[in-house]
Amino acid sequence: MLKIKDLHASVEGKGILKGINLEVGAGEVHAIMGPNGSGKSTLASVIAGNETYEVTAGGIFLDEENIEDLSPEERAHNGVFLSFQYPVEIPGVSVTNFMKTAINESRKAKGLEDMPAKDMLKLIRDKSELLEIDRKFLSRSLNEGFSGGEKKRNEIFQMAMLEPKLAILDETDSGLDIDALRIVANGVNKLKNKDNAIVVITHYQRLLEYIVPDYVHVLYNGKIVKSGTKELALELEEKGYDWIKQEAAV
Amino acid sequence: MAYTEEELKKELETKEYEYGFYTDIESDTFPIGLSEEIVVAISKKKNEPKWMTDWRVEAYRVWEKMEEPDWANVNYEKPDFQAISYYSAPKKADPNKTLDDVDPELLEMYKKLGISIDEQKKLQNVAVDIVVDSVSVATTFQKTLAEKGIIFMPISEAIQKHPDLVRKYLGTVVPTTDNFYAALNSAVFTDGSFCYIPKGVRCPMELSTYFRINQAGTGQFERTLVVADQESYVSYLEGCTAPSRDENQLHAAVVELIAMDDAEIKYSTVQNWFPGNKEGKGGVYNFVTKRALCEKNAKVSWTQVETGSAVTWKYPSCILKGDNSIGEFYSIAVTNNYQQADTGTKMVHLGKNTRSTIISKGISAGKSQNSYRGLVQVSSRAENARNFSQCDSLLMGNECGAHTFPYIEAKNKTAMIEHEATTSKIGEDQIFYCNQRGIDTEKAIALIVNGFSKEVLNKLPMEFAVEAQKLLEISLEGSVG
Ligand SMILES: Nc1ncnc2c1ncn2[C@@H]1O[C@H](COP(=O)(O)OP(=O)(O)O)[C@@H](O)[C@H]1O
Ligand SMILES: [Mg+2]
Numbered sequence: 001m002l003k004i005k006d007l008h009a010s011v012e013g014k015g016i017l018k019g020i021n022l023e024v025g026a027g028e029v030h031a032i033m034g035p036n037g038s039g040k041s042t043l044a045s046v047i048a049g050n051e052t053y054e055v056t057a058g059g060i061f062l063d064e065e066n067i068e069d070l071s072p073e074e075r076a077h078n079g080v081f082l083s084f085q086y087p088v089e090i091p092g093v094s095v096t097n098f099m100k101t102a103i104n105e106s107r108k109a110k111g112l113e114d115m116p117a118k119d120m121l122k123l124i125r126d127k128s129e130l131l132e133i134d135r136k137f138l139s140r141s142l143n144e145g146f147s148g149g150e151k152k153r154n155e156i157f158q159m160a161m162l163e164p165k166l167a168i169l170d171e172t173d174s175g176l177d178i179d180a181l182r183i184v185a186n187g188v189n190k191l192k193n194k195d196n197a198i199v200v201i202t203h204y205q206r207l208l209e210y211i212v213p214d215y216v217h218v219l220y221n222g223k224i225v226k227s228g229t230k231e232l233a234l235e236l237e238e239k240g241y242d243w244i245k246q247e248a249a250v
Numbered sequence: 251m252a253y254t255e256e257e258l259k260k261e262l263e264t265k266e267y268e269y270g271f272y273t274d275i276e277s278d279t280f281p282i283g284l285s286e287e288i289v290v291a292i293s294k295k296k297n298e299p300k301w302m303t304d305w306r307v308e309a310y311r312v313w314e315k316m317e318e319p320d321w322a323n324v325n326y327e328k329p330d331f332q333a334i335s336y337y338s339a340p341k342k343a344d345p346n347k348t349l350d351d352v353d354p355e356l357l358e359m360y361k362k363l364g365i366s367i368d369e370q371k372k373l374q375n376v377a378v379d380i381v382v383d384s385v386s387v388a389t390t391f392q393k394t395l396a397e398k399g400i401i402f403m404p405i406s407e408a409i410q411k412h413p414d415l416v417r418k419y420l421g422t423v424v425p426t427t428d429n430f431y432a433a434l435n436s437a438v439f440t441d442g443s444f445c446y447i448p449k450g451v452r453c454p455m456e457l458s459t460y461f462r463i464n465q466a467g468t469g470q471f472e473r474t475l476v477v478a479d480q481e482s483y484v485s486y487l488e489g490c491t492a493p494s495r496d497e498n499q500l501h502a503a504v505v506e507l508i509a510m511d512d513a514e515i516k517y518s519t520v521q522n523w524f525p526g527n528k529e530g531k532g533g534v535y536n537f538v539t540k541r542a543l544c545e546k547n548a549k550v551s552w553t554q555v556e557t558g559s560a561v562t563w564k565y566p567s568c569i570l571k572g573d574n575s576i577g578e579f580y581s582i583a584v585t586n587n588y589q590q591a592d593t594g595t596k597m598v599h600l601g602k603n604t605r606s607t608i609i610s611k612g613i614s615a616g617k618s619q620n621s622y623r624g625l626v627q628v629s630s631r632a633e634n635a636r637n638f639s640q641c642d643s644l645l646m647g648n649e650c651g652a653h654t655f656p657y658i659e660a661k662n663k664t665a666m667i668e669h670e671a672t673t674s675k676i677g678e679d680q681i682f683y684c685n686q687r688g689i690d691t692e693k694a695i696a697l698i699v700n701g702f703s704k705e706v707l708n709k710l711p712m713e714f715a716v717e718a719q720k721l722l723e724i725s726l727e728g729s730v731g
Contacts, residue, residue, distance in 0.1 A: 048686050052678070072685035081686075088683045092701025101697060102687040109688065141701070158687065 001026045001197050002047075002166055006058035009046045016042045018222035019058070024166070027194040031208055031233060032201045034219035035241045040201045041085050043219065044168045048082045049075045062166070077109040079165030083155040083172050085201075090142040095154060096124065098142050099161050106162070127160040131187045148175025156184050160191055167191075168199045173207040185210030205237035220248050283332045286310055289437050292337050296406055296440070299413055309426035309436030316430045322592040323621040323653055326535060326561045329500045336438045336471075391455070400453055401446040405473050408444035415446060419477050423506040423543045423569070431502040431537040431563075435471045439504070442473035447482040447513075456485045456711050472503040478513035478548075485516040487714055500535045501559075507542035507550055511572065514549045515542065518710055520718055522558035522725070530588025530617075533560025540564065546572030546601070553709045555718045556583040556593060557725040565623065567596035570604035570632075577606040580706040582718075584699075584725045585618030585650070594623040594655075599635035599665070608639040611703050614650035615726055621653040626667055628660040636666045643673040644702050646695070646726070674702075696723040 002024040009017040016039045024030050032040055046053050047060055049072035059066050067075055090098065103123075104114045115123075128135060131153055143151055152172050159167050169188070173181055188211055192198060200211055208216075208230060216233045218226040220241070225248045226232065236244070289310045293303040318328055395402055401412060408416050426436040447453050478484055488505075501523065509515045517540075526533025536559035542550040552566040568577030579595035597606035606626065614620040620643065628635045643652035654671050676698055684694035699722050700707065707715050 048682075050682055052682075071690075072682060073688050073690045076686055076688035084683065084686075088677065088679050090680060090683070090698055090701055092704040093697055098687070098697070101693065102684075102689055105690065105693060106688040162687070 001063060002199075003061040003064075004047075004058070005061070007043075007046070007055065007060065008057035009042060009053045009055050011042075011053050015056070016053070016222055017046065020219075020222070020224055022217065022224060024197045024199060026197055027192075028215070029192070029198045029200065029211060029213045031213035031216045031230075032199060032219050032224075033203065033216060033233065033236055035245075036203075038219045039222045040219050041170055044082055044085075044170045044199075044201060047075075047168060048072055048080055073105070074109070076162075077106050079196075081159050081162055081164030081167045083152070083159060083167065083169040085170040085174075087143050087146075087151045087155055089144045091144050093142050095138045095140060095142055095157075099124070099158060102158070102162065123161060127157060130160055130190060131157045132183050133157055149177060149180050152176055153180060153184055156187050160187060163191065163196075165196050166199070167196070168201065170201045171203065172200070173202055173204060181207065182210060205233045208233050218244055220244055223248075282335045284310075284334070284336055284438070288336055292438060292440065295337060296409075298409055301413075301417055302409055305421070305426070306437050309433050310438075312427050313430065313433035313437055316433055318430050322563050322623070323619065323655075324561050324563065324590040324592050326590070329535065331434070334470075334500065337440060394454060398451050398454070399448040400451065401444065402457060403444055405442045405444040405475060406440070408475075412444070412446070415477070416444060416475065419506070419508055420475055421506075423508060423541045424504050424539050429539060432504050432539040435473060435502045435504045435539070439471040439473040442475075442503070444474075445476045445484065445486065447478045447484045449479040450481045451479075452482065453484040456487055470501055472501070474503070474505040475508075476506070476515060476517070477508045478510060478515050480510045481512040482510075483514045485518070485711060487518045487520075487711065489520040489522075500537070502537045503539070505538070505540040505566075507540075509542060509544050509548035509550050509575075511546040511548060513545070516551045516553070517542075517566075518714060519552075519554040519556075520714065520721065521554065521556045521562075522721055524560075525558050525587065525589050525725075526560040528587050530560070533589070534558065535561045536564065537561075538564040540566035541596075542566075542568045542577070544568055544570050544572055544575035544577060544604075547574045548572055549576040549578070551578040551580070551709070552595065553580040553706065554582070554593075555706070555710070555721065556581070556591060557721055559591075560589060562589075562591040562593055564591075564593045565595055567598065568606065569598045569600065570606065570635075571600045572604075573601040574603045575601055576604070579606075579608045579610070580709045581610045582613070582703045582706045582722070583611070583620055583622075584613045584722060585615070585620045586725055587616040587618060589616075589618040591619070592621040592623055594621075594625075596625045597627070597637060599626070599628040599632040599637070602631070602633045602635075604632055604635050606635075606637045608637070608641075609705055610639075610641045611706055612641070612643045612652050613646070613699055613702065613722075613726070614643070614652050615646040617649045619651045619653070621655065623655040623657075625657040625659070627658075628662050628665040628667070630661040632662050632665070634664050634666075635660075635662065637668065639667075639669045641669075641671045642702065643671075644699065645673065645675045692723075692727065695726055699723075699726060 004020050004022040007017055007020040020043060034040055042053060046055060049070060059068055062078060100120060107115060128138060152175050176184060200213060213230050216228050216230060217224045225244060286307060289306050290303060293306050424432050426433055476486055507515050507517060523534040523536060544550050550568050556562055566579060570577050577597050583591045583593050585591050594610060595608055608624055610622045612620040612622055622641045624639060626637045639656060641654050645652055652673055656669050658667055660667060676695060680698060681691055681694050700719055707718060710718055
């Protein structure tokens with residue numbers, strides 16, 4: 001589904017991604033781990049089409065198609081979803097209104113009419129139940145005054161509403177207490193099926209106990225320096241990243 | 251009640267007569283320039299009583315000695331007042347003109363705003379077929395108003411039909427000597443609206459639809475007078491959400507509101523005159539004086555959405571004369587390209603326990619300049635006066651400006667005055683966040699701007715709010731590259 005080939009990206013002339021290769025198939029869950037500042041969020045942004053970063057070499061393919069020329073919104077319409085590490089605030093725009101706009105804009109791009117209000121309401125009801133979100137919460141301004149945990153839960157609520165083909169979750173676990181983590185992970189697992197794929201970016205093994213990855217990759221200094229199965233995550237938890245750094249330095 | 255075809259036709263004829271200024275001043279355009287003779291001639295042309303003529307002449311004599319103010323934070327070439335014609339017959343529908351002759355860009359805008367074909371024609375001065383529906387609506391409308399004793403008509407007609415009422419109140423809130431533009435307006439106004447709500451009457455409808463259809467005929471120097479007698483209520487909507495590409499360079503309107511004891515007036519405006527092109531050429535100068543007088547326990551709310559004009563100079567104000575009276579000002583001002591707006595309000599607290607609220611939202615894009623200018627004045631005998639002001643600015647891009655000039659003059663120690671101000675910028679991260687959810691940049695900006703303006707949009711009557719939202723979108727189109 002997702003193929004990344006020798007991807008190089010930079011910002012203000014400074015190279016951040018230095019040759020990433022990654023393949024994610026339908027129905028798979030991949031975890032990307034790595035020390036702070038390795039380029040994990042940058043990779044997620046570049047996949048989503050953030051124009052702050054310049055792709056200097058290599059390419060990203062979605063279902064065999066190079067998405068280089070697609071705008072961020074077109075990528076979204078094609079099923080790419082990013083749960084942000086730091087979701088932004090949009091004052092005065094309610095969660096409901098924001099989601100309504102997002103869904104209808106995607107439908108418009110596909111040549112569909114707006115979703116009927118009745119269906120929209122049902123969808124909101126179902127998905128807010130899935131993530132155990134109080135309906136009152138949905139009338140609040142998007143991310144304004146939300147706690148760290150509320151922001152993350154709201155990101156996954158949006159994922160549930162939009163049902164993406166490829167979801168990238170950037171440090172969704174940070175800020176969540178253990179109960180919320182369980183609810184959010186449970187929500188993600190329910191959304192998982194054989195046709196979609198999930199990329200989980202995290203520091204900790206903790207989340208991976210709930211969302212079990214098929215593959216684990218270690219990103220360090222703009223490159224994937226090691227790949228393995230879920231055991232690799234345990235090993236990292238135990239030993240830290242120093243040995244990886246040493247290996248990479250050789 | 252059903253109307254026969256015949257009755258409808260008749261009604262329509264009388265309607266033309268009723269809304270007089272379409273028909274009664276057919277002919278010519280006056281020579282350019284302004285003098286006492288011209289002022290007298292305007293009055294004569296309109297068949298006005300002597301007191302009205304004298305009033306105009308007095309205003310003219312005052313104006314002659316005044317200088318155009320230049321304290322506002324706007325820069326423009328001062329109009330040459332001797333190069334304007336102060337009286338011209340309103341444009342008549344051109345029987346040979348069709349919508350095909352109209353600028354397609356403008357028609358595109360109408361479509362976006364959901365303006366009906368008939369209204370489009372009206373706005374573009376294209377002859378309109380009789381629409382049975384709108385005629386009967388207007389008729390029932392007039393009937394309901396008449397039953398309640400509500401007077402609502404062009405001010406020129408009111409001068410003929412209700413001279414005592416007009417004479418009693420005209421110029422009592424905005425005297426002819428008030429300022430340069432108000433004096434000019436007093437001397438040369440050709441029309442506008444007059445509205446009187448009798449004691450204890452709640453006007454059962456927003457005075458709007460009617461006005462919108464008639465908007466196309468209003469002139470350069472509009473005069474509006476609204477009088478709400480004791481314990482009455484009226485919601486008045488001024489303006490037209492359709493962009494009208496008025497060729498008039500200068501608009502100097504005066505609006506006077508009088509809310510007597512326990513009365514309430516809600517006055518909402520949407521202004522979107524031609525703002526000039528992307529290079530800052532052309533566009534309307536909009537210099538408006540709007541003021542309300544509040545007697546005991548009275549309440550006046552000004553709500554405005556200002557998106558048009560090249561230069562806007564406008565400060566809808568409240569004189570809180572009566573004890574316990576309330577003044578409110580809710581404003582959204584959008585500037586784009588080379589537009590300049592200097593707008594705000596004046597709340598003058600004279601009575602005891604008077605309260606005022608000011609919520610101002612300025613949105614600047616392009617190379618525009620957007621200023622809020624407000625004065626909260628508390629007189630020495632205004633015990634326990636309270637004011638809350640909030641001025642928020644939203645900037646798009648790096649080339650525009652937002653300025654806030656809040657003035658406070660409190661002469662009574664019991665006054666409680668609060669002022670809050672914020673300035674924010676639409677961030678690339680906000681736009682990307684929306685993009686990532688499938689919302690394109692244009693739509694994202696509209697969403698963010700609407701969120702920013704929500705507190706004020708919520709104050710508009712429902713159907714107006716929807717159109718105002720669309721208008722904000724259109725005004726900011728192409729403002730972020
Ligand atoms: N917009 C940006 N401008 C400048 N430097 C950036 C920007 N985004 C990321 N970087 C830099 O790129 C590197 C990788 O950052 P990031 O992708 O956020 O790492 P991670 O998510 O793995 O912690 C860091 O050194 C960071 O400072
Ligand atoms: Mg990160």
